[in-house]
Structures are given as C-alpha cells and as structure tokens.
Amino acid sequence: MQAFVFIEVKEGALVQGSLEAITAAKTIGDATAVVVGYPELAAKAAEYGAPVICVKADGANPDEIVASLEAVAKAKNADAFFFAGTQLGKDLAPRLADRLATGCVTDVTGLEVVDGAVLYTRPAFGGTVIEKLKNHGKVQVATIRSGSFDKPAAGAAAAVEEFDPALGDVVKAKIVEAAKEITEAVNLEGADIIVAGGRGMGDAEGFKLVEELAAVLGAQVGASRPVIEEGWISRAHQIGQSGKIVAPKLYIACGISGAMQHISGAMASKYIVAINKDEDASIFGVADLGIVGDAKQILPLLIEEVKKRK
Amino acid sequence: MEILVFVKQVPDDGVEVRLDPATGKPATGSIDKVANAFDTYALELAARYTEANGGKVTVAAMGPAGTDSTLKNLIAVGASKAYLFTDPSFETGDEASVACRLAQLVKKCEAENGAPFDLILCGKESTDEISGQVGARLAEELDLPFVSSVIEVAPAGDKLVAKQETEDGYIKFETAMPAVYTIAKPGYDPRYPNIKAKLAARKAVIPTFSAADAGVGEAPCFVECLGYTEPPKRQAGLKVQEKEVADTVAKAMEILIQDKVL
C-alpha cells in the first residue's frame, strides 16, 4: 500500500505529530512524506526514513495545501493519506477526502491491517467510548492523534523528489493577517514531566503554585479546561479532549477532579500523581499515587521537598 | 446578510457516555438531547453579526422527529427561522453522507427562506463524535471558501474577514460570499433566552421535511463502524492521607522516590 503523509511545518520546523504519522503510515505500507512549500526542510524530513515529495506551492495557505495534496494523491495513485492530528491536519484531511471521494477517520489512536483492510480505532464521546472503524473508500485518509505512535528514529536520508502540481488560482480564503499571541514555548507533547492544575487551585494566585512546582521539576505546565476559561493561563496549556493529548513519563494533576474530558488527554502518561482534597475525586481512579489533601497546602511543601533533594 | 447555521442534536456532553452492555453500543438513550455546544456558539456569533450589521439567522438540522424541540429553543436565542429535516435514511451514514445531504439541504433552505445565504456556519465539531469533518466537507461539496475554528467575523466591503483561532494566536482570512465557516468558542457565551422569547419560541411550529420533500437523494458512505469498546482502564494505585499535611507530603515523596519517578 502506498501511504502518504503530509508533513506539517510550523515556525520553520517539522511538526512532531507529522513524524509520528510516518510511523503510522509504515504500519500499513510504504510511507512517503509530502512537504508542501518549504523546500529547505525537505532534506530534514527525509532523515526520518521515508522518501519525500517536495511540492512547489504556498505551504502557508490551506487552499494551496489541499490542492497540492490532491494533485500528489492523484498523480501517485495514493492508497492512503495520513495527517497529524493538529488543527491544520484536521482541516485538510476531510477536505482532501472529499476531493478524492473517499472516507476520512480523525483522531486515530490505533491501526491494524486485517485481510488487507485497514482497521482504525479512535475515541468518541470525550474518550469514554472507543470506535473501531473501516474505511471502504478507495483511499485511506486519516488524522493520527499525537502520542499514539512514536516518531521514527532519524537516520540516513531518503530520496527527495520535486513535484510541481502547476496549481492555478486555487485560493478562496486569503490570509490577510497572522499573529502569534502566545509567545511562551509550550511543548506539552514532548514533555517528560507535566504538572497540571485544575479548578481546585482556587484562583490565578493559587495556580502559580502549579507553575512553581513545574519550574523546580523542569516540567511543562498543563491545565484543565476550567482553568483556561477562568484565564489563569493561556490555552496553549490545555490538556484534554479539546486541548493537547499528552504522554509524559510523569503527570502530576493538582486540584483536578478528573472529568473524562481531561483524563482522556493524559491517560497515556506512564505515571500519574493526583493531588485532590476530595478523596473520592475520579482522578484517583487512574492515579498511580493519590495524595489526598488541599493542593494549595500540599504544593508549597512538595516544592520545598523537591528543592531539598536537588 | 442571510446566515444559515447547521445544528446537530447531541446527547448532553455534561453526562459521560458509557457502552450499554446489552447492545455494545453507546448508551445515549436516557441522556438529554441538546444542541451541540459549538453550534450554539455559531448561532450566537451569527446573531451578534446580524444585530450589528443587519440580516437574519436561519437554523437547520437533520435529525429525528424530537429535534424540533431543540430548534425551538434556538429560536429563543437569536434564530429567526428553523427547518428540520427528518428521514429514516438520514439516520445512517458517515461524515461524507452528512455533508452530501447538507449541501442539498442548503438549496431547500434557500427556497424556503426565499433568499440565498451569504454565509453558512457549523460548529467546528460535535461533542459526540468529535470528528470535525462535516463543515470542511460541506465547503468542498458546495465548492465554497472555507475557514475553520472561526471566533470572529467582520464585514470587509463585499467580502468577509474571518478570524481563525490557532494554537498560539490567530489567522485572519478574507473570503468572498457565500462561504462556509466552522466556529470555535468565541470570547463570549451564548445568551440566555428571556422568558417571553422562550415562551413564544416554544409555541413555534418548525417546518419539517422528509428526504423526498427536500429533494435529497442517495448519499455516499465510506466509513463503517465495526464496533465499540471501552478505553483500557488504569489501575488505581496507592492513596496517601496523613493527619498532618507535612506527613502526607513526606510519605508521598518516599513513594515517588521508591517508584523511581523522581
């Protein structure tokens, strides 16, 4: 099976989720990476073992990207086209699927090939239910949820092929302004340790304890949806169904009660520590270590202990 | 400005959905059905746009007969008209089927409305399936400009500027009309209905059409659901609670070091 992967570029770098999608593609056939625009990054993409098609087009505009991928898929008779489960990936995949008159599966967490057919697993209903799906269409289009596959090890560079789709004027939605409002570097997907806070931190002041513990642990800061809605921290930190899906070695949940919506985003963590004053909070049901107590009182002491042992 | 908002009725996402052991399917029967949250954001955005710039908002849904109750509620919070499309054939299919049908329903809605729509809005995803495909596929079906995760729409001459929320900021897109946008959570909440509007809306009769009435034919379907499972459970571990907070922390530290996580 010829499986193509759209390699997303963000701020001059390859997006981790796209690299993970290469691994996903390899589980069902031969993977080919597709970079749209950014010819300077084609060689970098080739280091992950899949040959690269470098498309001559504007890699910033979604209309150009979809048209490019459609041209690649048709020219190369693609059997599958995978995307990272990013905002852009989730926009492009259904559009491409519609153009190729096929089905699309988003948020894929697992893949297997049975009797030549690709079977997908994906969560629905906020993560409480897992669906098993089969796409009967002629092209397998899917977005891969971050953290579901490891990214391939970098090694000897594979071949790079230039491709000119000779696009006409395909842009219907023109970018007139783009801005970055959140300048802090938040890398929840790649973090080894995440300290996340919830409503139980009380207020913005209380939430600072979460950031302080993260600082002494060299960890990234996460947050549940209510915290984002209260504005205690920017939405770049949101973990859960409507935020980032993470899989750190250590996940410390402070004052988070554990709604499925949030837990489903952190379930893949290796070790979960939960701090909550409600001893029956559902977060304790998934925690390797539960600390029963007010996070606002526990955290200052925990910060001191960690400092002492450093 | 004529705005059409497509609405999906979903089980209240405040309630956790589990599998029914008898059928092996998600047990949603006893859960209250509500308008998908993102669709209500779309309606609020549309209502605010027309209040500021003139025009009116129409809502439409495909769904079972009871969906008219949800549509009535939307008439109380900014929609001026509502249409329901209900047909046994609409109960099956995947996102491709839904988008294909919606594309045809736009025409029926325009005929009923007596005017074409300048903007078609959907929520960016539904809170049940969370696949986020329908808006994008609908734009493709209609061959119209598409912008996703929009949180603000502003007029720009004979065009529109849509502000898309991104992970770390925003992108503004300019599109011609008509266009299809999907809506994320703007910086405001949907309004509460006032009592008079609510009581009047509850008395509204929602025009309801079958597939044949609406001229909707066969729709493609590619993705088949083979079955459902529950996510793997994590085993709950140790719980620490001592009389003194300091002792609790000390004991927790001990375990963390013993488990080699710190």
Next chain:
Amino acid sequence: MGYIISDDTKELLKDVKEFCDNEIKEQVKEYDIKGEWPKPIYDMATEMQLTMMDVPEEYGGLGLSHIDQAAIVEEIAKADAGVAVTINGNGLALKPVLIAGNDEQKKKCCDIILNGGWGAFALTEPDAGCDAGNGKTTAVKEGDYYILNGRKCFITNAQVADFFVVTAMTNKQFGTKGMSAFLVYKGTPGLSVGNHENKMGIRTSITSDVILEDVKVPVENRLGEEGTGFYTAMKTLDLARMWCAVIGVGLCQRCVDEAAVYAQQRVQFGKPIWKHQAVQFKLADMEIRTEASRALVAAAIRLADAGLAYTNEASAAKCFTGDSAVQNAVDAIQIFGGYGYSREYPVEKLLRDAKIFQIFEGTNEIQRMVIGRSVISNH
C-alpha cells in the same frame, strides 16, 4: 417535584437552572461574605426577565401561570435565597398596586418593572413589625398633596427601588382603618434611604430603612381610597407569604441536594455515610419536609388562582416552610459534620439564609396566631 408543569415550562426551567448554575451558585459566595448586592447577577436576571414575572399579561407581562412562576422562583432560591428574595421584592411591591391601584398606576409601575426597574414595599416600622396597624408614619392632606413623615425599616430593595409603596396613617383615630397606601417615586424630595442592613443571611438582598421627611405626594398617587391601606397591606401579605414559602421550598430542596451528594461521597467506617441508617433517616425527613412544604404552597396557589380564600393556607405554607428550611439546614450541617460548620462548605450559609423565613412576612408565631384563631372560629 410536586408542581405539575408543562413540557414547555420544563424547557424554560432548564434555562433558568443553567443560568443559576453558571451565574449565581458559585458567584454568590463572595457576595455573601461581603454582604454586597450582586448587580451583575441582577442585570442578567433582568435581561432574562426573571424580575418581571409578577407583571400581569394585560400590562405586558410574561403570561406565566403561578405554578410555573413558583417552579422558577424555587429554582433561583435553590441557587441563592437572597437573589430570590430580591427578585420576589418586585412582586411584593407590585402586589398592592395591582390590588388597590387604578389602571394608570398599574401601568406605570408595571412599565417600571418591565424596563428593568425595581420596586419596594414599605410597611414595617421600627415600632410596628407584626403589629403593622400601629404605624407611626403619617400622611397629612394639604390641598392636592399628602405630606408624609416617618421611618420604615427592613425594606427589601429600598436602595435600588424606582418606586415605593408606603403605608401611612391618614387618620390615627380610626386605627387600622385610618391607614392609607401611597406610591412614592424615587427622587421625590424628602425621601431618603438608610444604610444597608448587615444581615445574618440572604446577604445578596439589600435591606434598608426608608426615611420620609415632609415628602409631598400628589393625591393621585394614593392607592385606593383613604383608609384602605391596612386592608391592601394585609391582602399583599397573604400573597407575599405564599411567595416567601416558595423561596423557602427552594432552600429546603437545596439542603436535600447538598446533603444527598455529600452523603454519597463521604465514607466513614468503610461505607458512604448514607448507608448508615441514622443518615438515611435524616435525609428522608428532609425530603418529607421539602415535599410537604411544596405541596402546601401548591395548595395555596391553587386556591388563590381559583379566587377562593387562601389566607390560612398561605400562613400554613409560610410557617411550615420556614420551620422546614431551618430544620433542613440544621440537618444538612449535621450530615456534613465538622465540614458543615466550616465556611469552606456550602451548608452553613443555608442555615443563615433559612432563619429569616421564620421571621419576615409575619413571624411564624404570628402565622400560628392567624391559624389558631381561625381553627377556633371554625368550630
């Protein structure tokens, strides 16, 4: 729930509940501590038209049935009794106007409420609480005006009211038959409002003295004939007791809700405490009191709607609900144990809020006198 309401009203109730859950329940905690009138909440409630449920349909009102209205007020009271008391304050001010006023007066006051304004009913005086007929406030007729002098106390909404219904003695010799009721609008010279009362509970409602110093009130602002003020006030109180009981039911229900959730969470001796019979019985008694209170209220509303006498039933509802709210709050605290006594938990506030329901709109002792006398007169 003991009220039988239509499916459409159930949909409306869902909105009210959502509003209460999202905008009132948590927010009032801070206002309760500060004793501050939560204007943002009232602005939103006005937007939803919750403050105008007492305006009759013929004056542009909403056309809700009294049972529908009761279900809505109860929902608000569940979130915060003080907010319900404030909203109900508009109804309290409007009732004497609807009972005794002429068409023009009714229209004017209804318009004020429909435009988001507030009304206040000023009957109680420092030396005339339950003994309302013994008021010292006077109204002396001078030409086309009455000159009002006196002091009213514990007046709900006084600081925000756009109109006041004030009772005053036009002829002291006639006792209660010498009392008249007047409409006094905000801004009338000589009308002032005292300090906000620092109350034990329902701290999200505003309560103050109203001071009348040579307030000139045009004759056309008199409600009904001279000397009918006491009758109007008593009729108003009959209705007010019914609505005050509605709020009490909401408090009762909130106590049940809080206790029932906590009793399932809290584990002692290896099981959730609700599985201990002592706790189960308490919950059952709380539920019985709540349902009985609601049934009494519903009975009074039915009688009133049918145009039948309901004074005793309103008194019984008010009295029983007030006592039930206090007892339910006491029991809820007991179920919460030590945490129930802590301000970190929601139930101590319920007791502070509940206590007034044995006191205002006629103390429960007065209600028992009313009922007791009627028992004797009927036998």
